[in-house]
Amino acid sequence: MEHTVWVRTVVVPHPADGHDRRGASVVDVDPSGKPLGPIREYPDTTAAVARLEAESGPRWVWTSTATVYPELLRAGVRVRRCHDLSTTGAILAVRKGLPPPDTDEPVDERPGLFDAAPAIDVETVLARFAAQRRAITGDARLELLTAAESAGTLAAAEMSFDGLPFSAQAHRRLLEDTLGPRPLGHELPSRIAEVVEEISAAFGRAVNPASHTEVLEAFRREGIAVESTRKHVLERIDHPAVPLLLRHRDLSKLFSTNGWHWLDSWVHDDRFRPVYVPGAVVSGRWASRGGGALQIPKALRSSVVAEPGRSFVVADAGQLEPRILAAISGDRRMVAAAGTDDLYAPIAATSFGGDRAKAKVAVLGVLYGATSGDARALLTILRRSFPTAVDFVERAARAGERGEVVHSWLGRACPPAPDGFHSHGDTHARGRFTRNFVVQATAAEWALCLLAELRRRLISDPEAGELVFFQHDEVVVHTGNPELASSHITGAVEVATRLMFGDTQVRFPMDTAVRTVYAEDSGDE
DNA sequence: AGACAGGGCGCC
DNA sequence: AAAGGGCGCCCTGTCT
Numbered sequence: 001m002e003h004t005v006w007v008r009t010v011v012v013p014h015p016a017d018g019h020d021r022r023g024a025s026v027v028d029v030d031p032s033g034k035p036l037g038p039i040r041e042y043p044d045t046t047a048a049v050a051r052l053e054a055e056s057g058p059r060w061v062w063t064s065t066a067t068v069y070p071e072l073l074r075a076g077v078r079v080r081r082c083h084d085l086s087t088t089g090a091i092l093a094v095r096k097g098l099p100p101p102d103t104d105e106p107v108d109e110r111p112g113l114f115d116a117a118p119a120i121d122v123e124t125v126l127a128r129f130a131a132q133r134r135a136i137t138g139d140a141r142l143e144l145l146t147a148a149e150s151a152g153t154l155a156a157a158e159m160s161f162d163g164l165p166f167s168a169q170a171h172r173r174l175l176e177d178t179l180g181p182r183p184l185g186h187e188l189p190s191r192i193a194e195v196v197e198e199i200s201a202a203f204g205r206a207v208n209p210a211s212h213t214e215v216l217e218a219f220r221r222e223g224i225a226v227e228s229t230r231k232h233v234l235e236r237i238d239h240p241a242v243p244l245l246l247r248h249r250d251l252s253k254l255f256s257t258n259g260w261h262w263l264d265s266w267v268h269d270d271r272f273r274p275v276y277v278p279g280a281v282v283s284g285r286w287a288s289r290g291g292g293a294l295q296i297p298k299a300l301r302s303s304v305v306a307e308p309g310r311s312f313v314v315a316d317a318g319q320l321e322p323r324i325l326a327a328i329s330g331d332r333r334m335v336a337a338a339g340t341d342d343l344y345a346p347i348a349a350t351s352f353g354g355d356r357a358k359a360k361v362a363v364l365g366v367l368y369g370a371t372s373g374d375a376r377a378l379l380t381i382l383r384r385s386f387p388t389a390v391d392f393v394e395r396a397a398r399a400g401e402r403g404e405v406v407h408s409w410l411g412r413a414c415p416p417a418p419d420g421f422h423s424h425g426d427t428h429a430r431g432r433f434t435r436n437f438v439v440q441a442t443a444a445e446w447a448l449c450l451l452a453e454l455r456r457r458l459i460s461d462p463e464a465g466e467l468v469f470f471q472h473d474e475v476v477v478h479t480g481n482p483e484l485a486s487s488h489i490t491g492a493v494e495v496a497t498r499l500m501f502g503d504t505q506v507r508f509p510m511d512t513a514v515r516t517v518y519a520e521d522s523g524d525e
Numbered sequence: 526a527g528a529c530a531g532g533g534c535g536c537c
Numbered sequence: 538a539a540a541g542g543g544c545g546c547c548c549t550g551t552c553t
Contacts, residue, residue, distance in 0.1 A: 210548055212532060230533065253534070256547055281544060285537080288545075295536040295545060316537095321542095361539070368541030375540060436542035440537095472537045472543095 006081060007036075009058035010129060012122050013045045013068060024048055025122045029061070031137070033130030039122055046075035053079050061085065061129050063120060065153035066277075073161040080459060084150040085128055087279045091146060092135050095413045097405065144499055145410035145445060149279055151452035155467060156276035156286065158455075163271025164304060164468045165478060171263055171303035179251060182260050189255055195248045202241035209248045257292060258300050266291040272304070276470070283437055284412050284444040285472055294471050304518035306478060313465070313485040315512040316474035317447065317493075319343050322363050324443045327506045328409050331389035338506040350385045352378075366393055367439055369432035393435045400434025401427045408441035409500065442500075446508070447473050449496035457488040464488050469518075482514040 008031065013024045024045040028036040042048035049072055052058060060079050062068045064086035072079070093099075136142050175182070180190035188196070200206045203218045212229050219226045224237055231249075234242050266272055274293030278286050288294045296304075306312050317323075319342075325331075326338035337346040348359035361370075362378035366389070370376055383390040396406045403417040414437045417430055451470055458464050458477070465479025479485040493508055513520075 208549090212549070214549095228532075249534075253547075257535095257545095283543060285543070290545090292536085292545060295534095297535065320537095357538080365541065370541050372540060432542065440543065474537085 007056055007058040008033075008061050008083065008129075009052060009056075010061040010122065010125055011045070011049060011068070012062070012120065012125050021045070026052070027122060027126070028058070029126065029129065031133060033126060033133045035126065046072055046077050049079065050075075050077045053077065057081070059083055061125070063125060065150070065157055069154065069157040070161065073157060078158065078459075079154065080456070082150050082154055083129065083132075083146070084153045085125070085132065087149050087153055088132050088136075088146045089128070090279060091149065091412060092132060094415060095135075095407075095411065097413075097416055099415060139411065141410040144449070145408075145412060148445065148448040148452045149284075151455060152278040152286070152448050155451055155455045155470065156278045159467055159470065160273055160275055162466060162468060163269075163273040164476075165306055166267050166270055166272040167303050167305040168263060168267050168270055170305060171267070171300070172260075174299070174303060175254070175259060175263075179255055179259070189251075192248065192251045192255060195244055195251065199241055199244045199248060202239070202244060207241075209245050210252065215245065254297075254299065258297065262291070281444075282415055283441040284408070284448070285440070286470070296471075298519070301519035302517055306516045310465075310478055310480045311482050311514050311516050312468075312518055313477045313479060313482050313489065313512060313514055314474070314518065315476075315486075315489045315510040317450075318509050318511050320443050320446070320473045320508065321367055321439050323506050323508055324409075324446060325363075325367065325389055325393065325439050327501045327504055328438065328442055329389040329392035331386050331392070334386050334389040335505050340507070341509050347382070347386070351381050366390055367436060369393075369397060369428075369435045371428075393438065396438045397431035397435035400437075401431040403430070404434075406434045406438050408438060408445055410442070410445045412441050412445070414441070443473065446496055446500050449499050450492050451475060453495045453499075454488060454492035457492060458485075461488065476518065486512055486514070 008029050010027050010029055011024050012026075014022045016022050021044045023041060023043045025039050025041055026048060027039045030036055049060070053060075057080055059081040061083045062085065065082060065084045066086070069079075069082075132146075136146055172182075179192065183189050187193075196209060199209050203222070205218070205221075207218045208214045215229050216226060218241070219237070219239070222239065224239060226233060226237060229245070231246060234245060266274065272291070272293075274291040275289045276286050276293060277289055280287035286294065304312075322334075322343055323338045326334040326343070333350065334347075337343045337350075340346055344356050344359045344363065347363065348354050348356040352358040352362070358378055359382075361375055362382040364370075365375035365379045366382065370379055379390070399406050400414075400417075403421050405413050405416055407413050414434060421427075421430065447470075451467070454475060454477075455467055458467060461484070463481055464484045465477045465481065467475065468478040469476035475489065477485040477489070489510060489512065493510055497504065497506070497508055
């Protein structure tokens with residue numbers, strides 16, 4: 001999280017020419033991006049980075065971690081710090097009101113179609129870095145945001161490379177128990193085929209349960225008017241096909257999304273290796289491409305099994321977004337509530353006669369912009385005792401409705417409203433988006449600072465284990481020493497909170513569990 | 526045949 | 538238990 005004392009070293013790998021090794025141009029720069037010496041040429045990028053990392057451990061400046069770091073990891077080379085021009089550039093571009101760049105592939109990494117010349121030269125990289133430094137320097141929050149974002153790109157690449165320990169055997173057992181034996185070719189698993197038969201029998205005719213129109217049509221023939229096939233709509237219908245349709249949906253989801261084909265594609269050597277895309281969500285949250293890493297269904301988590309002699313420390317930040325709202329709004333009573341382990345309890349006591357469920361609905365309504373009568377009424381009650389917190393998000397909502405841009409705590413801008421927004425757009429939807437953005441984006445920043453600090457600690461204390469999973473407000477460390485890993489998580493929470501909010505009263509308690517299997521044994525929340 | 530939109534679900 | 542924000546992914550159905 002430090003951003004000033006290390007030397008920055010720009011590294012520009014030469015274009016790959018089909019050989020195993022490619023060279024690189026390397027030059028040290030000062031914090032403004034001015035070269036401190038000549039440009040050096042190295043014949044082997046990974047060897048050069050490995051040596052310089054061991055010697056001085058600079059902050060590496062490169063076009064994008066996603067394109068440079070994987071080949072270093074494959075060669076067994078890891079770095080501690082970087083400045084990722086791609087994700088930093090995206091943050092700065094959106095702050096200038098430009099639409100977020102396509103994050104699939106950095107534009108400057110795309111090789112020209114016909115020329116064999118370097119896709120990008122050192123001068124261009126130096127100029128780009130200098131321009132970014134000019135935009136960042138002097139803004140401590142933006143320094144923190146971009147440093148954390150870059151650290152996140154390293155963590156993402158490392159987690160994709162290392163993978164999440166996963167028992168293919170346990171997963172196959174789950175699939176066979178639930179779906180039947182693996183089908184051949186394009187056949188349906190036996191359990192799904194049976195349910196399809198039963199559904200057709202219940203309707204007295206062949207019905208494809210995956211087709212909304214066929215299902216709606218089938219109900220209509222039975223004299224049942226139904227507007228959609230959503231679960232909660234179907235559940236209100238008294239018909240023998242309903243439980244079969246819902247069962248079919250569950251089985252199909254498992255088969256098509258996390259079935260044998262998913263296992264073949266994403267799990268090798270008992271590691272699930274998803275592709276994380278840091279900062280791909282407008283709020284700064286990560287996305288994943290393929291494998292559905294950030295939507296691992298609960299049912300599948302019993303297949304996430306630690307290696308023998310090791311375990312997972314699973315830690316998620318409880319009630320993160322309401323606590324973030326307390327911190328950024330500075331609402332005195334909300335901050336006091338967020339200083340306790342269960343922030344809903346004091347809010348319930350203050351505003352809802354001790355009814356915790358009502359307090360929770362009211363707070364979530366504030367965060368998301370409740371529209372229903374019930375939740376709005378609760379929101380009005382909440383406002384009496386917590387006016388500063390409620391006003392904070394309502395101001396963001398009104399700014400959005402006017403077509404304005406809002407910012408997170410560290411200065412991440414939301415994308416501009418689309419052209420013609422006032423004439424065609426749903427101003428209330430935009431208001432709900434900007435209202436939620438200021439909280440969700442700040443929560444993502446807090447989590448990113450936590451991740452960066454935790455990563456830093458785990459690198460300097462290898463006994464403590466490795467990061468293997470990160471999902472919005474949750475980290476998983478795979479470790480042979482869970483007590484040590486837990487203590488680093490606690491320390492990282494404190495550092496992240498201080499970096500973001502200084503000496504705040506708001507607490508960010510982590511629900512922490514040590515397990516050999518990722519799945520929860522029990523419980524809610 | 527391939528792109529795209531919308532319904533639906535499940536994750537935070 | 539609601540209902541709001543953000544995603545990814547699967548399916549069908551329709552368009553080119």
